[in-house]
Amino acid sequence: MSILDVRDLSVDYLTEDGVALHAVENLSLRVERGCSLGLVGESGCGKTTVMMGLLRLLPEEGRIVNGQVLFDGKDLLQRSEAEMRKVRWREISMVFQGAMNALNPVRTIESQIVEALLLHHIVNDGQAARRRAGELLELVGIPATRGSQYPHQYSGGMRQRAVIAMALACNPRVLIADEPTTALDVMIQAQILELLERLQADLNLALVLVTHDLGMVAEMCADVLVMYGGVAAEYASSDVIFNNPQHPYTQRLLQAFPDLEEPGSTLASIPGTPPRLDDLPPGCRFEPRCQCEWREAICAHRPPPLVEIEPGHRVACHWAARMV
Amino acid sequence: MGVIGALMLLLVVSVAVFAPWVAPYDPYERVQVTPEQILTPPDPQHLLGRDDAGKDVLSQLIYGSRVSLTVGFTASFMAMVIGTTVGLVAGYFGGRIGNVLMRVVDFLMVIPELPLMLVIIAVMGRGLLNIILVIGLLGWTYTARLVRSQVLSVKERQFVLRARSVGASSVRIMTRHIFPQVLPLVIAQAVLDISVAILAESTLAFLGLGDPTLVSWGNMLNFAFERGMSRRAWWFLLPPGFAIVWVSLSLVLIGNTLDEIVNPRLRTHHLFDPRRMIAPTLAVRPAQEREATEPT
Numbered sequence: 161m162s163i164l165d166v167r168d169l170s171v172d173y174l175t176e177d178g179v180a181l182h183a184v185e186n187l188s189l190r191v192e193r194g195c196s197l198g199l200v201g202e203s204g205c206g207k208t209t210v211m212m213g214l215l216r217l218l219p220e221e222g223r224i225v226n227g228q229v230l231f232d233g234k235d236l237l238q239r240s241e242a243e244m245r246k247v248r249w250r251e252i253s254m255v256f257q258g259a260m261n262a263l264n265p266v267r268t269i270e271s272q273i274v275e276a277l278l279l280h281h282i283v284n285d286g287q288a289a290r291r292r293a294g295e296l297l298e299l300v301g302i303p304a305t306r307g308s309q310y311p312h313q314y315s316g317g318m319r320q321r322a323v324i325a326m327a328l329a330c331n332p333r334v335l336i337a338d339e340p341t342t343a344l345d346v347m348i349q350a351q352i353l354e355l356l357e358r359l360q361a362d363l364n365l366a367l368v369l370v371t372h373d374l375g376m377v378a379e380m381c382a383d384v385l386v387m388y389g390g391v392a393a394e395y396a397s398s399d400v401i402f403n404n405p406q407h408p409y410t411q412r413l414l415q416a417f418p419d420l421e422e423p424g425s426t427l428a429s430i431p432g433t434p435p436r437l438d439d440l441p442p443g444c445r446f447e448p449r450c451q452c453e454w455r456e457a458i459c460a461h462r463p464p465p466l467v468e469i470e471p472g473h474r475v476a477c478h479w480a481a482r483m484v
Numbered sequence: 485m486g487v488i489g490a491l492m493l494l495l496v497v498s499v500a501v502f503a504p505w506v507a508p509y510d511p512y513e514r515v516q517v518t519p520e521q522i523l524t525p526p527d528p529q530h531l532l533g534r535d536d537a538g539k540d541v542l543s544q545l546i547y548g549s550r551v552s553l554t555v556g557f558t559a560s561f562m563a564m565v566i567g568t569t570v571g572l573v574a575g576y577f578g579g580r581i582g583n584v585l586m587r588v589v590d591f592l593m594v595i596p597e598l599p600l601m602l603v604i605i606a607v608m609g610r611g612l613l614n615i616i617l618v619i620g621l622l623g624w625t626y627t628a629r630l631v632r633s634q635v636l637s638v639k640e641r642q643f644v645l646r647a648r649s650v651g652a653s654s655v656r657i658m659t660r661h662i663f664p665q666v667l668p669l670v671i672a673q674a675v676l677d678i679s680v681a682i683l684a685e686s687t688l689a690f691l692g693l694g695d696p697t698l699v700s701w702g703n704m705l706n707f708a709f710e711r712g713m714s715r716r717a718w719w720f721l722l723p724p725g726f727a728i729v730w731v732s733l734s735l736v737l738i739g740n741t742l743d744e745i746v747n748p749r750l751r752t753h754h755l756f757d758p759r760r761m762i763a764p765t766l767a768v769r770p771a772q773e774r775e776a777t778e779p780t
Contacts, residue, residue, distance in 0.1 A: 215649060217645060217648060217649055220579075245651040245653075246651065248649045248650070248651055249649060249650045249651050250651070253649075254646075254649055256642055256645070256646055257642070261643065262642045262643055262645075262646045263646075264643040264647070264661050264664075265643075265665075266665060267660075267661075275650060276650045279650060279651045279656075326650075
């Protein structure tokens with residue numbers, strides 16, 4: 161049984177005039193214990209919404225209209241808010257996008273880690289909690305003595321590591337890392353990745369990595385889910401995604417990254433922008449930007465279903481489905 | 485400026501605390517006076533003269549500071565607590581709860597405060613406690629608005645979301661994560677509120693609604709005014725007025741400085757430093773030019 165199994169999750173955002181915008185539609189993903197999944201896609205394609213949705217932390221305007229989030233076989237969407245509070249952080253924790261913002265500027269790093277420990281009764285006295293906070297900081301390579309400092313006294317990379325330490329406070333089984341390396345320079349990115357990789361192996365974490373960075377996914381994740389405009393475009397093992405992509409969007413996305421073997425080749429860009437949520441194309445969401453030579457009339461009219469074209473390789477594309 | 489204000493306030497507070505030692509006479513003591521002893525101008529025994537009952541004005545002034553400060557501090561503390569709570573709840577929960585609370589605030593804000601206080605005190609009686617309650621219960625609206633507006637922005641920050649996902653309850657998020665962010669503003673506002681409360685107390689007393697059993701600055705003004713002393717005995721009228729100004733000024737100086745410290749945007753921008761100004765300001769334009777442009 162997978163530790164995290166999201167089935168047909170759909171999230172709407174309600175505008176002020178009561179119009180529902182379909183931010184995420186029928187998204188399914190599955191993470192095995194101790195494995196990792198990469199969630200990639202352009203900004204605004206619903207990656208963070210999916211993660212917030214499965215933790216039930218959507219903003220007020222967000223509605224989960226459909227689907228199941230099975231954690232260890234039990235549906236999180238059926239839980240009460242109080243039960244949910246126990247699951248969050250204790251079982252599924254999250255490294256938030258932008259470390260500076262995720263830390264309260266007027267409280268020490270230590271006190272913010274201690275808060276999680278005490279709230280979940282991992283330890284019950286302050287002394288032990290502080291000791292554990294120190295251990296967690298050491299685990300991510302920050303001297304325990306620096307726990308009594310404030311976020312502004314940390315460097316960017318340290319803050320990110322502190323946020324990771326915080327996420328690990330309650331020994332979660334699933335860790336969601338939402339763009340853990342944005343706004344960090346390449347060296348620090350590499351450090352953070354190494355850290356995540358090490359922690360994942362040591363603590364047997366199931367890791368969901370939300371990112372723009374395909375290189376990071378290639379390095380770390382067993383499976384990759386490519387999202388476009390709120391739906392899944394392609395879902396397969398990272399080996400397949402990088403070596404045999406079938407969805408035109410995945411193909412273009414990969415062409416947009418430099419290839420070490422062909423340093424002289426020019427990088428392709430995908431003309432156009434992702435669809436606006438209030439103006440989604442009726443057919444395939446990628447159709448307006450798709451330059452695939454086999455594009456046909458049906459692409460503009462009917463949304464392609466996610467089809468398993470070979471074991472473990474799902475694609476939402478009329479053309480790719482026909483090729484099987 | 486803040487330091488000057490603090491020193492000014494310190495002086496008043498220490499005088500109020502040590503009133504029995506500082507004051508030359510006890511204003512609550514019954515005195516037997518002869519007609520020659522009333523309303524005497526200042527002399528070495530009575531530095532600020534005597535009032536219409538033959539009592540020492542300086543001693544009354546000193547004891548009066550106790551009432552003013554008590555009312556000022558307790559009422560503004562009350563206002564601070566109520567205002568912060570309402571502001572936090574209204575800002576954090578928003579929606580219907582927030583709307584209802586803010587309409588209550590609007591409602592209290594549009595009612596002219598002074599007449600309302602007068603009516604309430606007239607009905608409830610003129611005790612010190614009633615005066616404190618009235619000032620405190622009517623003075624929290626601005627703090628509530630201020631706190632709410634801050635909370636609205638702070639609660640959208642990501643650490644609040646993180647705290648929620650850690651499992652913190654709403655109360656915990658409000659008290660531990662959001663409150664510390666708005667506290668500096670609240671304190672600055674509370675200091676300014678003290679002077680408002682002191683002024684309100686003096687106004688009530690001046691209008692004859694102060695606690696009649698206590699010597700307060702407002703009461704002194706009231707007696708002096710009612711007995712038509714403004715022309716005849718300045719030493720009876722001026723000192724309490726001056727004392728009120730002194731305390732209010734000191735608090736405003738402190739409050740503004742605190743405000744500037746906690747709200748750096750209020751500090752003048754370096755480009756507005758007069759030494760760096762390139763364009764001449766209105767004030768330094770030549771006189772003829774000003775006359776030419778301004779209608780007479």
